[in-house]
Amino acid sequence: MLCDGSALNSSEYPELFSALGYLYGGSGDTFNLPDLQGQFLRGVGTTSGSVEERTKAPNGDSNGVGSTQKDALQTHQHTYNEPTGATPGDKGPAFAAVINSYTGIPTSESNPSSINVSQYETRPSNTFIYYLIKYTYKLPSYKQE
CATH class of the missing domain: 3.90.1340.10 (Phage tail collar domain)
Structure with a gap:
């Protein structure tokens, strides 16, 4: 289903x-x-993966099946080498020229208040589940012709 x-x-x-x-x-x-x-699925467990920052499942369990996590970006930083003759700093035309010419990525900062920052991991929004395998002790009967 x-x-x-x-x-x-x-x-x-x-x-x-x-x-x-x-x-x-x-x-x-x-x-x-x-x-x-629209959810990524994540196996329930305590030995691997992040168990922090969960939202409770509908039954009130914050560490089990149905609990969720919002997307998050792990705290990190990027470094770069300033071109010869550039004024030290992370802003201005010299910095913009380096970034745009090497990466094509515009030099703008994201709004920190709109990003869920995590000290644990970078992840998509996800829901915790159990991965199960179906088994049966009774084999289906087949007609022999």
């Missing part, structure tokens, strides 16, 4: 309801699928 936040009837999908419950919304006979559209 597409994880688009759709509402389903618990009596039509009892096994799925047993696994999800009302974690992603719903009540009574209706429960919701997770809405993972």
Whole structure:
């Protein structure tokens, strides 16, 4: 099923309801699928990856399935070598000439208040999930011809 936040009837999908419950919304006979559209998925775990800066899942758990993180840019810096004869500093025509001629990137600073800075990592907006593998102890029966 597409994880688009759709509402389903618990009596039509009892096994799925047993696994999800009302974690992603719903009540009574209706429960919701997770809405993972536009999200990068990240496996739940405590041994690798960032567990900081999470937003709580709909069930209130901030360290489990359904918790999210906003995108972030890890604190960092860039250095450059000033051309011979240039006045020291990071602004002005000499700096702009170096940046534009070598990279083609305009010399403007981003608005720091619009960037979520993280001391832990650079990441896209993401949702934590469990990666699962389906197994069965009963093999399907096949007709032999």
